[in-house]
Amino acid sequence: MSESVEELLARNAQLVEEFTREHLPQEGVPRVLWESVVYGATGGKKLRASLLFATAQAYGIPEEKVLPLAAGIEMIHSFSLVHDDLPCMDNDDFRRGKPSLHKAFGEAMGVLAGDALLVEGLRMFVNNREFLKTFGTRKVTAVTQVLLEALGNQGMVGGQVLDLLYQGKEVTEREVFEIYLRKTARFIQAPILCGGILGGASRKERRLLSRFGLLLGECFQIKDDILDVTQESTRLGKTAGKDLVQGKATLVRVQGISKAEKVMHHLFEEACQILASLPRDFATLLALSRFVITRAY
Numbered sequence: 001m002s003e004s005v006e007e008l009l010a011r012n013a014q015l016v017e018e019f020t021r022e023h024l025p026q027e028g029v030p031r032v033l034w035e036s037v038v039y040g041a042t043g044g045k046k047l048r049a050s051l052l053f054a055t056a057q058a059y060g061i062p063e064e065k066v067l068p069l070a071a072g073i074e075m076i077h078s079f080s081l082v083h084d085d086l087p088c089m090d091n092d093d094f095r096r097g098k099p100s101l102h103k104a105f106g107e108a109m110g111v112l113a114g115d116a117l118l119v120e121g122l123r124m125f126v127n128n129r130e131f132l133k134t135f136g137t138r139k140v141t142a143v144t145q146v147l148l149e150a151l152g153n154q155g156m157v158g159g160q161v162l163d164l165l166y167q168g169k170e171v172t173e174r175e176v177f178e179i180y181l182r183k184t185a186r187f188i189q190a191p192i193l194c195g196g197i198l199g200g201a202s203r204k205e206r207r208l209l210s211r212f213g214l215l216l217g218e219c220f221q222i223k224d225d226i227l228d229v230t231q232e233s234t235r236l237g238k239t240a241g242k243d244l245v246q247g248k249a250t251l252v253r254v255q256g257i258s259k260a261e262k263v264m265h266h267l268f269e270e271a272c273q274i275l276a277s278l279p280r281d282f283a284t285l286l287a288l289s290r291f292v293i294t295r296a297y
């Protein structure tokens with residue numbers, strides 16, 4: 001019997017978590033820091049790692065070869081969640097089915113372990129000799145640039161700032177998409193584009209993968225916002241119903257649930273057409289993409 005997407009995600013998550021624990025330097029590191037970083041990196045769907053594996057697979061690259069990058073990307077993603085949950089941001093005490101990092105280790109560790117997840121996440125692959133040897137400096141530099149652009153002021157950090165600035169304000173659909181693009185979509189796009197870069201995709205293929213990744217990233221955040229109003233906290237592993245209370249600028253607030261669903265499906269269709277136009281077997285990436293819009297958590 002073939003593996004379900006949920007099973008695939010769980011298998012990949014285990015791979016990534018084991019690799020992270022094994023390769024996270026411990027020597028000379030305050031114990032509380034190491035423990036809080038592992039705590040922050042543990043749990044979650046590890047979707048971005050799976051997106052990287054699936055894209056790399058389409059270019060004939062096995063999982064083990066890109067594991068350092070997958071682990072790094074997931075640590076960096078975890079940094080964004082740890083900081084997102086802080087009292088000065090979304091103030092969420094519950095994440096991945098357990099107390100948020102700042103609830104378990106205190107607010108200062110919430111800031112510092114978040115910093116560490118970002119920096120050590122980058123080191124996971126930039127400092128990995130095997131990874132450098134396999135792909136060469138040029139490709140490793142290129143994927144690092146992609147990630148840094150997705151994360152910086154024009155990416156996630158900028159998006160998180162817009163998310164806070166627009167909180168409680170009347171916003172247009174365009175403004176909501178400005179937030180989505182930056183805070184989420186570019187960091188969903190990044191692992192897909194990285195897979196293509198490492199696989200030696202042509203300029204045209206990289207352009208199509210980029211467009212596909214951005215559309216999928218927008219779908220991902222629309223679904224996150226829909227789940228916030230339709231799903232229970234226990235199933236989500238984080239506090240449901242917060243967006244409305246905090247006056248977050250979401251498509252659900254601007255258009256309502258059913259219109260938001262329609263927009264998401266429309267974007268998904270466009271994404272699928274792009275993927276289908278690429279001359280490779282992207283079956284796993286497509287299955288993961290379907291999961292993005294149908295998932296319950």
Ligand code: IPE
Nearest residue numbers: 043044045046047096184224
């Ligand atoms: C949640 O991301 C944060 C958003 C960008 C909306 P995920 O839903 O991928 O979180 P985990 O990693 O599975 O916990």
Ligand code: IPE
Nearest residue numbers: 080081084090156183184224
């Ligand atoms: C967070 O978006 C996006 C990030 C860059 C972390 P949300 O604030 O909607 O994510 P959740 O719902 O807390 O996971």
Ligand code: MG
Nearest residue numbers: 084089090163
């Ligand atoms: Mg947020």
Ligand code: MG
Nearest residue numbers: 084085090092
């Ligand atoms: Mg949040």
Ligand code: MG
Nearest residue numbers: 224225228243
């Ligand atoms: Mg959310």
